Amino acid sequence: MTTSSTLRLDGIGIGTLSDVSMAVPPGDIHCLSGPSGSGKSRLLRAVADLEPHAGEAWLGEVAQSSLPAHDWRTRVMLVPAESQWWADSVGEHLPASPAAEDLAALGFEASVLGWQVSRLSSGEKQRLALLRAIAQAPSALLLDEPTANLDDATTRRVEAWLMGNARRRGWPVLWVAHDPDQIARVANRHWRIDGIELRAEEVAPWR
């Protein structure tokens, strides 16, 4: 386990967004919202270095460009809104069996590893994609609408699990969200995409 470090965006420019700078301290969740097409997902892709972009991202003292791209992506893990599964069974996508408490927290049992991918519902895929991502032992998370396909009860469960893990393992989390209530529940800070720049929004005070 690497020591926790801050995820810093330094002048990132991609698509219509330009010169995006922010810092997400370890254990914090920063939510990102904005109209569809405003470039939220592409910003996450730039931070994961999946698309050519301007600027630099830092994890602690380590610059994105100083690491081989696959090492950077292992540390700064992007979980896309729609996960893809290429092998037949769930277990083939995971390097090792996840901890029982993580499985349970997301509503699964160990037998899920033997399930056929073709039979998964979209909600199951979404939760399993989170498990699969953290099984790579990342140091920071980029989440693109991680609860989009989940019902209310499951959404709360996943939120609690993500918040607990982020705090305990010291992950900085950048979380794309639509639902204002969800943002109020999980975010330490909230950024709204406004045209070509990010604007800090007030986070609900009762947190």
Next chain:
Amino acid sequence: MEVIPLAWWQLALAALMVVGLAGCTAALRLGMGRGLLIAAARTVIQLGLIGLVLEALFAAERLLWVVLMAMAMLLIAGREVMARQKRRLSGGWAFGIGTLAMFLSSFTVTVLTLIVIIGPEPWYRPQYAIPLLGMLLGNTMTGVALALDRLTDSAWHQRAVIENRLMLGQTWQVAIGDIRREAMRSGLMPMINAMAAAGVVSLPGMMTGQILAGTAPGLAVKYQILIMFAITLGTGFGTLAAVAAGSRRLFDGRERLRLDRLVAPRR
């Protein structure tokens, strides 16, 4: 044993039957008549011309002419590889990778087969060199074209999978590994099938030709085996090189999938 000469009027008889076939398909409105006739005409013109070229080449027996001929064949094959891909790499890479892969494999295997195995005097004797290279290039071309087409088309269709694998920290080689294997398979499958069916289902063309020309079947068989191995080597290494270079080109230095390097299909 002498080869029975063929007169032009005897060929005209066969041509007449092809015209008859075209007429039948046209009458049934199958829409193949035109294409059939054009292809048949191309066969006559192209083979007639190459007959003249080969006769001149055999008479001259000069290395320079053989090399020029080989180069012309290579470039035409390279163009053909490019034209057969639905979504090809842009900026000359499709032509470059295909041509280089065929050059490396076909030429090496041809020269090796000529010098080490057959050993004609001189080694570039056009009667051996040109047909050998032609058979190799023709098959390598098919393999390389199929493999590159499969590679780029699959990468385009499965881009979400490839990118998701990259997000999970896989290297680009792992992320496109399945697609590479599939591409390799499509490139080599025709040759593996041909070898498996040789002599049982099909009588290979070259062997049949040699037997028609009066060669003893035993010798014709030996040549055919040699040719099939040479073709397999050429196709295999050519496909290998093309798939390696092609898949590398689909990613940039930061291991990003760069589908913007593919040309969109026409229409």
